[in-house]
Amino acid sequence: MSAKRITIGRTFSQTPVQTEESQESPTQTFVLSTGKRAVFRLERIEAKELAEKTFVVLETNGRDQAGLTPDSLRDIIRTIKLQQFFPAIGVKRDGRIEILDGSRRRAAALYCKTGLDILVSETAITTDEARRLAQDIQTAREHNLREVGLRLLSLKNGGLSQKEIAENQGLSQAKVTRALQAASVPAELISLFPNHSELTYPDYKALLMAADKLTETGQAVDRLIETISMDVDSVCAREGLAEDEVKNHILRLVRNGSQTLIETPAKDKTVSENLWTFGDKDRFARKKTRGRMFSYEFNRQSKELQEELDRVIAETLRQYLGEQ
Incomplete structure (x- = not known):
């Protein structure tokens, strides 16, 4: 037996x-x-x-x-x-x-x-x-696609390939790919939706695409959220909207908001670099850079140093730009 x-x-x-x-x-x-x-x-x-x-x-x-x-x-x-x-x-x-x-x-x-x-x-x-x-x-x-992806992400981070994850979890490789994409959407964007279970794979894909485009153009996801958060609150407060209608309204806000930010390039930040350290906090020698523009700033320096800097700058300009 x-x-x-x-x-x-x-x-x-x-x-x-x-x-x-x-x-x-x-x-x-x-x-x-x-x-x-x-x-x-x-x-x-x-x-x-x-x-x-x-x-x-x-x-x-x-x-x-x-x-x-x-x-x-x-x-x-x-x-x-x-x-x-x-x-x-x-x-x-x-x-x-x-x-x-x-x-x-x-x-x-x-x-x-x-x-x-x-x-x-x-x-x-x-x-x-x-x-x-x-x-x-x-x-x-049933767990939504993102929840599945977050669980699979821990296996991927543990060294398993997507093929190995699919075999280990009894899933198709396509399901693993979709789930991992859903898990890659920034949590800040997901938090805009009152009911995450309403989100489908095309929704996650659209959110991930918006986040990636923002990153490529030097924009922060946080800035998008600041821009649309009041409109999102207004949508969530509206009575009579079904959950899928709320989701679709918020998705539209994300798409339009991210597109607006992408079309408006972020202003270059000014980067300051100390050229010398002085014991007196009121004295400085520094270089400032913003995009393609740069400048040198000095404070409380001797007249002799200023004259020497003038001489070196003039000589350098002649060397690289030619005689006037």
């Missing part, structure tokens, strides 16, 4: 999580990708301790915490004060709980200032085991 196949992922114990009060907290057993079993015990973390006692690692959980805005959490915020349908899942690390699954529930609980039920294990779980377990038990909304 062949050996019974070990199930990877979630396995339920005989005691369900939702039980009547008893002396012992309900437990649940998960089988990790390595075949090791880990027991998780239900804990209630009160609102005032939630931020301090729990944390999320993007590379493991896969959820971009910056994207967990009230708009994106609306479905959970509506119910979590009354009831939490599923506990979050975490593992103890150095006295705190790393949330493997349930970071949206955690963010909603923080926003609503309510406690959170978490199934917690004190078993020594490696980073890779935790990452794979988190993938197996994800019960919340």
Whole structure:
């Protein structure tokens, strides 16, 4: 008879999580990708301790915490004060709980200032085991393309090629490329959108193109945000707009704003270089450069030095520009 196949992922114990009060907290057993079993015990973390006692690692959980805005959490915020349908899942690390699954529930609980039920294990779980377990038990909304890309970016930074990442994660190379592009969009631009999950690959591509064009022309993304932030606030405050309409309005502001900045070259900054250091702060000898223009400035220097500088400059001009 062949050996019974070990199930990877979630396995339920005989005691369900939702039980009547008893002396012992309900437990649940998960089988990790390595075949090791880990027991998780239900804990209630009160609102005032939630931020301090729990944390999320993007590379493991896969959820971009910056994207967990009230708009994106609306479905959970509506119910979590009354009831939490599923506990979050975490593992103890150095006295705190790393949330493997349930970071949206955690963010909603923080926003609503309510406690959170978490199934917690004190078993020594490696980073890779935790990452794979988190993938197996994800019960919340599917991760958006940027969140996938941010997780893949950590693998790329670890030395894996895009082909190796695709094989390791069971994704197509095209999906890996798109996800990494989405992850490359500056976070400042992403923060303009109240609900990041509305963004699609063409949207990320347009944002990345705008950011790249700004960089090529010496413009800062921060300057674009300063230029359009008031208009973005006005769009977000308008009543009756669907989430995709809000997104499209903001995308239009980004495209038009970046195009305006690109067509208006940034002014060259003046760079000052000390030619000599003096003990007296009122004395200086320096060169100033702005674009193709430069000048030399001296203060509180002797008449002899000024005459010598005049002589050297005149001689140098004759040498390079010829006699007048």
